Every structure is written in C-alpha cells, then in structure tokens.
Amino acid sequence: MSGVVDLAAVKAAQEAKAKAEQARAQAAREGGAGAVSPADLVVDVTEATFERDVLQRSAQVPVVIDFWAEWCQPCKQLSPVLERLATEYNGRFLLAKIDVDANQLLMQQFGVQGIPAVFAVVAGQVLPLFQGAAPEAQIRRTLDQLVQVAQQRFGLTGLTVDPNAEPGAEAASKTPTGPYASLLSAAVQALEAGDLGGAIQAYKNVLADDPAHPEAKRGLARAELLQRVRSMDPQKVRQEAADKPADVQAQIAAADLDLAGGHVEDAFGRLVETVQRTAGEDRDAARLRLLELFEVVGPEDPRVTAARRALARALF
Template sequence: MTQPMPGPSLRGAVDLSALARPAAPAAPPGAAPTGGPAPTGVVVDVSEADFDAVLQQSLTVPVVVDLWAEWCGPCKQLSPVLEKLAVEYAGRFVLAKVDVDANPRIAQAFQAQSIPMVVALIKGQPVPMFTGAVPEAQARQVIDELLKVAAQNGVSGTVDVGEADPEAAAAPEEPPLPPLHAAAAQAFEVGDYDAAVTAFTQALNENPADADAKAGLAQAQLFGRVDALPADVMTGLATAAADDPTNVDAGLAVADRDLFGGHVEDAFARLVDLVRVTGGDDRARVRTRLVDLFEVVGGDDPRVAQARVKLANALF
C-alpha cells in the first residue's frame, strides 16, 4: 500500500531522544574513544548501537532512513531504487538502512505502522517522506524536495563517495529477474497487487517448485487484502476481533494487519489461538492463512519454526 506522506518539513517531528545516548565524559589522554563513528559511505546499514552517530551525522548532511524487513516484498522493490539514487546523488544525502526486525526500538521511535517506510533526518529531526514502494520518479522528486528543506535549514554538506565500501562498489550486478517475476515486481512497485498475484500464479503454474514465486504470491495476496480494507473498516474489525475471539473474518484481517505492520509474533499467535477455538471449515481457513503468512516471513525465520510447533500442538 503506497501512502505518500506530507512534503518534507521539520514540523511535527516525533521524539527520537530515546535513541540518543548521553554525551560520554572526556576520555583521558591516550585512551581509546568510547563512542563509535557513524557508518561510512552513501549507503549504510544502521543498528540501534550506532543510531546516535547517524543522528549526529544529520547535522551536516541529510540522512534518508529506509525502514525495511527481509520478509517484506515491497521493501525489496524499493531499497534498490533508493540505493541507486544515493549513488547517483554522489554524497548529497546518506541512505541509512534499518532492519526493523533486528532494531525494533528504531521502528517504534519513528512510529512505523507499516513498511517500507522512508523518513529523513535533518539536524536530528525526523522528516516524513513516504511509505510503500513508490516509483523511482516519485522517490527522486521527494528527495529533491528534502534537499531543498535541508539547505534552508543550513544542512547542505556531503559525504565522500570514496568512503563507500570498495567491495560493494565492485560487486557484480544481480542477474535479471525471470519475465514473470519482473512483471510481478513492476506491479508491486505501482501497488497493483492483483497483477502481481496473476504473474506469480502463472510462474507457479509453469514451475510448481518455484519457491520465490510461492513466497511472492503470498506477499502479493497479503498486501492486496490489506490494501482493500479502509482504515475505518479495519478499526471495526479490530474491535470485533477483541469482542469475539472466535470471529474468524475479523481475526484473519487483524492478523494480516499485524504482519503487514511488522508484528509477526502477534499475527502468528492470533491465528494459532483461532485454530484452537474453531473447527471444520473455519479451522481450515485459519490454518491455510497461517501457512500463507509463514511463506511471507520465510521458512528460515525462527519465529516461523516456533509458530509451526504451536500450530501442530493446536491441531493435535
């Protein structure tokens, strides 16, 4: 679901002070420094441990923060676009990539309700940009506006492009996607999840062992279901699920929204509980949805392994 945010502005910023570390006392002469520097390069991976250094870096150069997760299909479409622009803009902004699963406090600080979510930092203040996998032209337009806002606030420095990891710069390009996968990726980029479902379904018809297509299909179906529910309808379903733990339709919708927003354990727990209190066709629907969400997150994720055990216990 692509949701453009208001244009870049320093107004209405959320409080990131919980992520900033207090200033350390001066070290004795000759002692090693206690605080690490900001990660170097135009594209950097950022964790909770070094986020304070990135806040400091935003005093001199705009920082674009890409909140993503490994299981998020649209994230995988957007991140390469942002990385390309970061290189193209040659150090006029830093792209800081944050895995929300590994760094939940950063996601909470930015009040991330869904991903991908892109915000910027100017002088330590968060600046809304957009959510969802937007096209390159739209991302470029928002970044241009961000640079104008940054310059108006006295932040117009650059980072040395030469600081980028030389091994990363020399890495070979990834092979092109198969045609149907490429069509699905393009559909994801513009928010046409029905078209993505069609492309991945055709890919699976041609090759039932295509694990990437199977995962992509589950992701496209999830994003299509979430996209189809307006906020007011979702609020009503959340209330219905809370009032009646056996309400399958409401429970399925809330689990979708939980997973979409990165609350993986909550989504899995809700559906396991629904399996326990339902039977017949309803139980089969819930089990099928839970297995689909396992595909979205990925079988290698330990949360999936744990939920599979709980599902088995609930069924038998």
C-alpha cells in the same frame, strides 16, 4: 524529543539479534548484499515495496522511516536534514521515505497521528523515534542511540558504502534468472508499480508450470496479502477483532494487518490461538491462512519454525 522511546528497553533483543544473524547468513548464501552507492542510502518506499525495502533490510541495517507529505511544511524542514545525515552516517542507517498521501495504509498501520513522524525498524521490530521537526543536535543524539543499540543488541553493523558503486546495482544483481526470469521480473515490476493484480497473475503463470517454485510461491503469497489489506480500514478491522474474539474471519483479517505491518509474532500468535479454540471449517480457515502467512515470511525464518511447532500443539 516528544515521543522518544528508550531504545535500551527493546524487548526480546537477543531473539531479534538471532533473527538478524540468520537473515544475514541467508543473504550470504544468496550472494551477499555487496556494497551500495551513497544514493541508495535514501529510498522512497511504498506499500508494495515495504516488505523488501524496510522489513528485509532491517535485518542488515537500522531503517529510519520518514513519514512526510508534499503539503507539509515541517516535513520540508526535516526531510533534507535526515537525507543529509543518512549520507553522513555512511551506511549505519538507511532512510526510507513514505509519502502518507500515497501510502495511507502504512500510515494507519504505524499509528501516525501527525507528520512529520519518524520511526525505526530494527531486525523487524518497530520503534517510534519522534514526531515533528526537531533540532539537528537532538536528531543526531537519537540516531547515535539507535545505531548503538542496533549494533550492541541486534548485531547490525550497517551497510558497506562504495562511492564508485552504481546506484541501484545491488537491486539489479538480484534480477531473477532461469527459465521463468521474464515472468518473475514482470511480477516484481508490477509490484513496484502498485499493480498487485498483474503481479499475482505473473506469479500464478509461473506456478501453473512449476507448482513448487519457491520464489513464485512466496511472491504470490506476499502480493495476495497486500491485495487483501489494501482495501481494509485498519481501525475497524482491529476493533472488530477485539470485540469479536470468536469471529474467525475477524481474527484472520487482523492477522493479515499484523503481518503487513511487520508484527510477525502477533499475526502468527493470533491465528494459532484461533486454531486452538475453533473446530471444523473455522479451524481449517484459520490454519490455511496461517500457512499462507508462513509462505510470506519464508520457511527458513525462525519465527515460522516456532509458529509451526505451536500450530502442531494446537492441532494435536
């Protein structure tokens, strides 16, 4: 198929496998993923839920992304095939459907030139699969290769599917608890509805009472990142960053886009390099944004640990 990449040539496969194993261990400490319903194998994803439903999930299972639109006739041919195969493969991959009309930022970040376009995310790494409708036999071969590489090189064995499980039960099991449960639930609901301002305020309300609350700190950092990138023109931002390597604000904006699109190491590396070659207020601005992005990813992530060491070397 046009656009198919050699998945066996994925870079840094061992590092990605280690990241996936750590993410699964973290999930186990938090209560585990549990079994999912067959209905949960196909999810509609938005800019607000991309980090949770795609990037985080990709540490457990390959996530196949279907970029589509209601007016796209080839999409109406391809999408039902992918949905049926997601059920048939029984948890070996998760299908994430993204409406390009409602989520143009994600379309731009992935560099989608036409639809339907199909990508995969494995252990946080983006892999282009194919563009346009294709024969089912070819789609199956691509999915088989994806599943094989995900298991052998990244250690991803997929999700456990229980036909008797309630749809959405896993998400419900992660409903916030504790004294700030109502505020945290309101923040999550606002995020899912695309109300970033409401989510930010809900998280700030928690932090006003408990400044060290880890879930609220991370949620606020994520919501603020989404709010910053929502109004960006990705092509313009990346061009300015390329044309103006000494412009700290241009590098900060590009790092935000990198992270929002799942390119974690690129975002961290860009800001570490900016810290290295700047001083004074410019250096502080780059350093502080890097610390904010650390919060988005989470302090337990090995990429954050590595970037913290690199930042320390750049500073001292």
